[in-house]
Amino acid sequence: MLRSPAPTLYPMLSNFFSYIVQGTAITIGVTLVALPFGLLLGLLMALVHTYGGKIPNRLAAIYSLLLRGVPPIVLLFILYFILSGKVINLTPFWAGSLSLGIVSSAYQMEILRGALLAVGGGQMTAARAIGMSRLQAIQTIVLPQALRLAIPPWSNEASIVLKDSSLVYALGVPEILRRAQQLSATTQQPFLAYGIAALIYFVLVFATNRALDYLSERTKLPTHP
Amino acid sequence: MTNPILETRNLTKIYGQNVIFKDINLKVNEGETIVIIGPSGTGKSTLLRCINLLTSNDGGQVFLDDKEITAKGHNADEVRQQIGMVFQNFLLFNHLTALDNVMIGLTKVKKMPKDKAKEKAMEELNRVGLADRADHYPGQLSGGQQQRVAIARALAMDPRVMLFDEPTSALDPELIGEVLGVMAKLAKDRMTMLVVTHEMGFAREVADRIVFMEKGSIVEEGSPDDLFYHPKHDRTREFLWKITELYGKKEKEKGAVE
Numbered sequence: 001m002l003r004s005p006a007p008t009l010y011p012m013l014s015n016f017f018s019y020i021v022q023g024t025a026i027t028i029g030v031t032l033v034a035l036p037f038g039l040l041l042g043l044l045m046a047l048v049h050t051y052g053g054k055i056p057n058r059l060a061a062i063y064s065l066l067l068r069g070v071p072p073i074v075l076l077f078i079l080y081f082i083l084s085g086k087v088i089n090l091t092p093f094w095a096g097s098l099s100l101g102i103v104s105s106a107y108q109m110e111i112l113r114g115a116l117l118a119v120g121g122g123q124m125t126a127a128r129a130i131g132m133s134r135l136q137a138i139q140t141i142v143l144p145q146a147l148r149l150a151i152p153p154w155s156n157e158a159s160i161v162l163k164d165s166s167l168v169y170a171l172g173v174p175e176i177l178r179r180a181q182q183l184s185a186t187t188q189q190p191f192l193a194y195g196i197a198a199l200i201y202f203v204l205v206f207a208t209n210r211a212l213d214y215l216s217e218r219t220k221l222p223t224h225p
Numbered sequence: 226m227t228n229p230i231l232e233t234r235n236l237t238k239i240y241g242q243n244v245i246f247k248d249i250n251l252k253v254n255e256g257e258t259i260v261i262i263g264p265s266g267t268g269k270s271t272l273l274r275c276i277n278l279l280t281s282n283d284g285g286q287v288f289l290d291d292k293e294i295t296a297k298g299h300n301a302d303e304v305r306q307q308i309g310m311v312f313q314n315f316l317l318f319n320h321l322t323a324l325d326n327v328m329i330g331l332t333k334v335k336k337m338p339k340d341k342a343k344e345k346a347m348e349e350l351n352r353v354g355l356a357d358r359a360d361h362y363p364g365q366l367s368g369g370q371q372q373r374v375a376i377a378r379a380l381a382m383d384p385r386v387m388l389f390d391e392p393t394s395a396l397d398p399e400l401i402g403e404v405l406g407v408m409a410k411l412a413k414d415r416m417t418m419l420v421v422t423h424e425m426g427f428a429r430e431v432a433d434r435i436v437f438m439e440k441g442s443i444v445e446e447g448s449p450d451d452l453f454y455h456p457k458h459d460r461t462r463e464f465l466w467k468i469t470e471l472y473g474k475k476e477k478e479k480g481a482v483e
Contacts, residue, residue: 125279126316126375130330130382131306140333145320221320223364 013192016183020196023179027204030097030165030175035158037101042108049109050116051138060109067106073167075103080171096168104161111153115146148219155212159205166201176200228291230255230417231276231386237284238271245271246441248285253386256415260428263438264464269421270313272438273388276419277308289385306334309379309387313394315371317363323350323374324359327381335382349377353407369400373407380411387411389420425469429453437461 049060067075079099083090090098119142127137169178180197184190229252238245246268253259261269274280276287278294278301287295294304318326327349331342350356353373363371372392379387389408393401405427412418412431422428428435429449436446437458445452445461456462 122312122314122316123318126312126318128279128302129277129305129310129312130378131302131334132330133302136333140329141318141320145318148320221364222362 012187012189013196016187016189016192016196019183020176020179020193020200023174023176024200024204026093026173026175027162027165027200030093030100030168030173031158031162033094033097034100034104034165035161037098038104038108038161041102041105043112045105045109046112046116047138049113051134064106064109067103068110072100072103072164073170076100076167076171079103092168092171092173096171096173097165100161100164100168103164104157107157107160108154111150111157112146114153115150116142118149119145148216148221151212151216151219155209155216158208158212162205162208163201227255229253229288230290231419232288233272233276233285234288235285236272236275236282236287238268238275238280239283244441246438249443251436251443253417253419255417257433258412258416258418258420258431259434259436260432261419261421261436261438262423262425262428262464262468263444267438268441269438270390273310273390273419273421277305277310277388279305279310302334306330306382307385309382309384311372311375311379311387311389311392313391315363315368315375315395317366317371317375317378319363322360322362323355323366323370323377326363326374327378330378330382346377346381349381350374352380353377354403367400368396369403372396372404376404376407376411386417386419389418389422391421391423393422393424423468425465437464439464 045060045063048056049064050057052060076096076099079102080092080095082088083095083098084092123141123145124134124137127141128134132140165175166177169175169181172178176197180193184193187193231251231253233249233251236249236251237247249272251259261272263269271280275282278287282295285295286293289304289307293299294301317323318329321329324343324346327346328339328342331337331345332339335342337345347356347359350359353376355370355373355377358366358370358374361370363374366374376387376392392408393404396404401424405424408418408420408427409431420427420432432449434446435449435452437444437452437460439460445456445458447457452461453465456465
């Protein structure tokens, strides 16, 4: 249909771009719901796994094992049909974002669990020795150190969630990939449509990682000068 | 004679089949410095942990100011506020400055207002000679300085008793003196102290009483002179002889602890 693309390329590019960019807000929205939700849930499970005692520990381990053992897209469909079903009836955006958050919580749990272990039992002992309760010790001594340690691996998970937010396209949420696919289908320009989508994803992931690197650098504890 | 400030009666700790220590009877009077010596693995450190309830015991009792702190339902967090502990590997809170390390127990546990806590924390840092390092993080301090901050952190809680678990074992020989110096000063100020250490110079110069422990029980206890010059048991003599020979040279160089 486009015999001579040159005269029409630039207006088309900008049309494509502005159409796909509208999905960017939704992609960012999905990520901004899924990541913090997954962080809260993951943190809770990591604490339960580390400090919860025998049975809660086992339950948290099973939670992690099951969620990490199934492809995210499969889980997404299962969770989606629960969250947008008869009992709980959420919009595709919310059902998709929360489902993605649940999937991510298992990975974030493992990141935080490793960080809690890396802080070590000594810090807990020292905190208890000055009369802190377990909860106080976790809040004021262990977590501030564990969260610092968790930033670099968490940055990795953040970029995975950002990219996996494209999976909610399968639920009909009009984010970047969904819009790119629509364009590709209507204009027969798959390379251009998906290329622009890829570019936007890349910029988003790059910016996220840079921001978290900066955070990691800012919160680093000083050592010998 | 007044009652002891801290007392253990038949205190026993068992891990599975392993008896760590058994029937330990120890009395610590107000203002006294007691040094516990003995070979590694005789349960000295575990004894200290049992006394401030960081580890549960398997028999016997611990009394602090005539109250049984090992009794069921006794608030362990409150007990630990009154018993200061200094660890072999310092265990400063790595994300906090020296000042905040000393302050955090005051603000979070004792709920002291910030300005008052800061004042008190600075006093304690001054006491260990580190007021000028208040804003340094543990990573910026030497081992000796870290241990002195750890002592200040414990002192800030105004404990009835201070427990020291091999406070100088992880230090470079050059840094041991500054920590022992702080401890000797505390002893002189009549702080009640229970010290597990291999520093025989310190034991001889500072201790009011030395307790020799081996294989989970107290072999002998008495004044430094009694243990060093007139030990009742051969095993005490043998241990002291070996360890003084090992550390003797170093102590001579240091000129011991005043």
